[in-house]
Amino acid sequence: MKNKRFVMVSIVVFALVLLAACGPAPTAAPASTAIPPVIATVAPTVAPTVAPTVAPTKIPTCLIVGALYGGPMNDAGYNQAMHESMVAMAKNIPCVKLIEAENVPDEAGAKTTMVNMIQQGAKLIFATASNHQNPAVELAGTNPDVTFEIAGGWLMGANYANYYADVPDSWFAMGVAAGSMTKSNKLGFVGAFPMGWTSTFINSFELGAKSVNPKAQTFVTYTFAWGDHAKEADATNSLINQGVDVITMHVDSPSAVLSTAESRGVYSIGFQDLAAQQFAPKGWITGTGFTLGGTVTFLTQSVIDKTWKPIFLRCKMSDGCMALAPFGPAVPQAVQDKVKQTLADLDSGKIVVFQGPLTDQNGKVKVAAGATLSENDMGSLDWFVPGVVGQAK
Amino acid sequence: MSLLAVLGVISSAIYSGTSLLYTTLGEVIDERAGIVNLGLEGVLLVSASLGFAVTKTTGSPYLGILAAVLAGGLMNMVFGYLVITRQANQLASGLAVMFFGYGLSALIGKSFVGAKINPLPRYVLPGLSRLPLVFSSLFKFDFLIFLVVPMAVLIWWLLYRTRWGLGLRAVGENADTAFASGRNPKRIRYQALLVGGLLAGLGAAHLTIAYTMAWSEYMTAGRGFIAVALVIFSNWDPLRAIAGALIFSAAVAFQLLLQSSGAQVSPFLLNTIPYLLTILVLIVWGGNRKQSAPASLGRIYLGSE
Numbered sequence: 002m003k004n005k006r007f008v009m010v011s012i013v014v015f016a017l018v019l020l021a022a023c024g025p026a027p028t029a030a031p032a033s034t035a036i037p038p039v040i041a042t043v044a045p046t047v048a049p050t051v052a053p054t055v056a057p058t059k060i061p062t063c064l065i066v067g068a069l070y071g072g073p074m075n076d077a078g079y080n081q082a083m084h085e086s087m088v089a090m091a092k093n094i095p096c097v098k099l100i101e102a103e104n105v106p107d108e109a110g111a112k113t114t115m116v117n118m119i120q121q122g123a124k125l126i127f128a129t130a131s132n133h134q135n136p137a138v139e140l141a142g143t144n145p146d147v148t149f150e151i152a153g154g155w156l157m158g159a160n161y162a163n164y165y166a167d168v169p170d171s172w173f174a175m176g177v178a179a180g181s182m183t184k185s186n187k188l189g190f191v192g193a194f195p196m197g198w199t200s201t202f203i204n205s206f207e208l209g210a211k212s213v214n215p216k217a218q219t220f221v222t223y224t225f226a227w228g229d230h231a232k233e234a235d236a237t238n239s240l241i242n243q244g245v246d247v248i249t250m251h252v253d254s255p256s257a258v259l260s261t262a263e264s265r266g267v268y269s270i271g272f273q274d275l276a277a278q279q280f281a282p283k284g285w286i287t288g289t290g291f292t293l294g295g296t297v298t299f300l301t302q303s304v305i306d307k308t309w310k311p312i313f314l315r316c317k318m319s320d321g322c323m324a325l326a327p328f329g330p331a332v333p334q335a336v337q338d339k340v341k342q343t344l345a346d347l348d349s350g351k352i353v354v355f356q357g358p359l360t361d362q363n364g365k366v367k368v369a370a371g372a373t374l375s376e377n378d379m380g381s382l383d384w385f386v387p388g389v390v391g392q393a394k
Numbered sequence: 395m396s397l398l399a400v401l402g403v404i405s406s407a408i409y410s411g412t413s414l415l416y417t418t419l420g421e422v423i424d425e426r427a428g429i430v431n432l433g434l435e436g437v438l439l440v441s442a443s444l445g446f447a448v449t450k451t452t453g454s455p456y457l458g459i460l461a462a463v464l465a466g467g468l469m470n471m472v473f474g475y476l477v478i479t480r481q482a483n484q485l486a487s488g489l490a491v492m493f494f495g496y497g498l499s500a501l502i503g504k505s506f507v508g509a510k511i512n513p514l515p516r517y518v519l520p521g522l523s524r525l526p527l528v529f530s531s532l533f534k535f536d537f538l539i540f541l542v543v544p545m546a547v548l549i550w551w552l553l554y555r556t557r558w559g560l561g562l563r564a565v566g567e568n569a570d571t572a573f574a575s576g577r578n579p580k581r582i583r584y585q586a587l588l589v590g591g592l593l594a595g596l597g598a599a600h601l602t603i604a605y606t607m608a609w610s611e612y613m614t615a616g617r618g619f620i621a622v623a624l625v626i627f628s629n630w631d632p633l634r635a636i637a638g639a640l641i642f643s644a645a646v647a648f649q650l651l652l653q654s655s656g657a658q659v660s661p662f663l664l665n666t667i668p669y670l671l672t673i674l675v676l677i678v679w680g681g682n683r684k685q686s687a688p689a690s691l692g693r694i695y696l697g698s699e
Contacts, residue, residue: 076610077508104500104611189654195661220654223661229615230606231413232646235406239650241528242402254508256608264516264534266527279510390656 063096064125064305067118069111071130074103078254082274082291083129083152089294090301097301105130112136119147125304127152127297137161148304152293155313155376162311164296166322168198169205169379170347171289173354174318174325175270176209177343178286179217179247181336182268186216189240190391191233191250191258192223197381199251200393201374204386205354206249211388212352213339220245221391230257237261247286256280268331275326285329287340292324319348355379362387398528399651405532406647407640412542413601415639417621419549420466420593422632425625426553427586428566428690429477432488434594435618436495437469441598443503446609450506455514459538459599466595467588469495474587478580481694496612503609514538514604538600543636545593550632562586566688569695579695597621620672627675629686645671 066087074084080103091099100121102114111133115126119140128137129152137149141161154163179188188210192199203221210217220240224232237248237258248262249270259280262269271277271288278285296316303309316322325344328337346352355374361367361384368374374382383394417438424431431437445462449455469491476487516534523530553559562582564572569579601617602609624642628634645668653661 073504073507073611075505075508081508220656222650222654223665225661225665226615228610228613230608230610230613231410231601231617232615232650234606235410235647236650236654238402238406238409238532239399239647240654242399242405242532243396243651243654244398254608254610256508256510257606260510260513260607265531276508391654392657392659392661394660394662 060096062098063094064301065098065100065122066090066125066127066301067100067102067115067121067123068127069102069105069114069118069129069133071106071132072104072253074101076254077256077274077276077280078252079273079291080129080253081276083127083293085274086291086293086297087127090297093294093298094301094305097305106132108132108136112140115140119144124148125150125301128154134163148309150297150300157311157313159311162313164293164300164314164316166291166293167315167317168323169201169354171318171323171344172202172205173209173212173347173352174340174343175249175272175287175289176206176211176217177213178332178336178340179206179249179268179270180210180212180214181339182286182332183210183214183217183247185244185246186214186218187243187245187247188217188219189237189243189245189248190219190221191236191240191248191252192221193227193252194225195223195383195393197379197383200382200385201379202251203389203393204382207386207388208354209343212343217388219389219391221385221389221393224252227253230254233257234261238265241265241267259285268329271326275324278326278329281329283329284331285326286332287328288326289318289323290326291322293322295321317348318344359386361385362389398532399655401529401532403644403647403651406650407644408535408539409605409643410646411639411643412539413597413605414617414621414624414643415542415546415635416538416597416600417594417617418624418628418635418639419546419632420590420597421621421625422590422628422630422635423549423553423562423586423593424470424590425630425691426566426688427562427583428569428688428693428695429474429583429587430484430488430622430692431470431473431491431587431590432485432619432622433469433473433491433495434488434621435614435616436492436499437466437473437591437594438598438601438614438618439495439499439612440469440502441466441595442602442614443499443506443609445595445599446509446511446602447502447506449511449603450509453512455512455603458511458603459514459596462599462603463592463595466593466598467591470587470591470594471584474584477694478583478587481696484692484694492618500611503611507610509609511603511607513607536600536604538596538604546632546636549593553632558585563688565695566690568690569693580697583695594618594621623672623676626687627672627679629679630688631686641675642668642672 068087070080072080105111105114125148127150134151134154141149149161151163153165190203207219222236234257247268250258255277259269263281263284268284268286269281270286275290357368357372358370359368385393441462444465445458448461449458473491476482477484514536516536519533561577565579565582624638628638649664649667652664
């Protein structure tokens, strides 16, 4: 009998390990990097030729475009935002034929998918998850006539480059919103994993909050999964029970966190897709979402016009690459103005988020006076600024 | 740590423990009849996705719960066909059902990721409605939460106080003897799996429709296996399962609380607390307690001459 129990236990342990190993790969915000000044004038090169959409006349295909996503296209999160930018592009340039593939989280699957797209005649491929960069670069070598654009990537070559929005800046503005709205001076952040970009966002959020409310603290809790909704709800509740009255998150889909915050009667701030606020009609403050439709249109048009060049494209909110979600009913006009002013100051360079001197929670200097945080450091950052409650590693 | 934080751990334990307890009760019945259902994770996922899809489509959480419960029963019948009628290995079949459930649930739930549903209504405990919202919302429960402990008692009563339960346990101990005493082991095992599947469906429904109000792929995140572990943890006893599910969920909530209260411990380490606790209990209880695992657990019944 004793043996049987042992066998049972070991099978359960084995299965759990197996399960942990095949969990969905992270698809959230891949690396964005600092901004080379004004490369991105996302000029709407395509004048909206007022084509009556009612009568779809047969337009000859001018370019086949492939787009692949790490998760489902309707997740009200990152993947939906990426998908919507492609749809916007296809609408702007009607002669484009768009091929999309969702739920491609891993490198091997991404490679197969892209090979398939190339066989279908795709001459431009948008790879939108962090795991898509390596296979894209590999295929770029063997397919010199195909152009690859990687969302949030950092590598560039003759026929591949990358594009993204400037995310850490937007978190600073969200911090300003949260710091202005909180009554308890306690803000909550639900993260998936303690990883570099998440920590960068948290720091930016706290610095923004502190810029308007010196007493503001950000409490951090990790769920260790990109889509474990029950744990996200638990984490949200745990933060609220410590007095937090503004909740924000960096997980794949914000719905569980926002619904929970709403049911507890606290404020919330969304991230990644603008569709999120339906989950928190009352407590919604605002949020940011990717609106890369203009950028994707610009890139596609340049491929059609044969003017495409590899550029390290990072664009700001003022370029239209991220948008501020509408403010919720509880947000006073003064706060709305302050958030918009902050965004303008970030765009003009009046505010630099990670401007030294910056220390970590223990007072150790991490960014020297006069220096700023480099893009590499952001991707592998493992410390929190003072005012953040929680451990980054 | 404030009063609110402590109450919060209790509240979270009740909320996330409910789905775990339903699922564990289902597995207790399966295992009492001698069947280890490692496919539980897949059963949960299919139930959760279907329940969520039906809730979204019809607008009624009650229809969603019904669909989830039926889906759970049906999935267990598929498993039952494999291990009872076809006499396949239980562990291998269970893993196959799990992976089947992964795929099927992703397909069912595909267009419902990120959808917003009408959640199951919650009722404030009487007398608490005058407290501030942060407090009262902690103890605002849906009917599935109110029903879970009575359900555990009911299952205990069925197993230990009815002829059906006696027959079921007899099949789990020794199917040949049960057959000799005039029972049909195969039919009883099918019945056990059906009830177990319905309960798992109820657990999945609570997870997706009542608690998180969201669906995404693999959202059960291993809860099916936790339930299998909790059955051992609770020594195959429905009443002990109540404690097991609550303790485990409280440990999860407690480590989340520790993370955000600035404990100088790595979140990676804190995240392992619930699992370390499970292992610890298994070690402590394993050595010095009377064994109560059903004797022919996992054994195929080949029929009696």
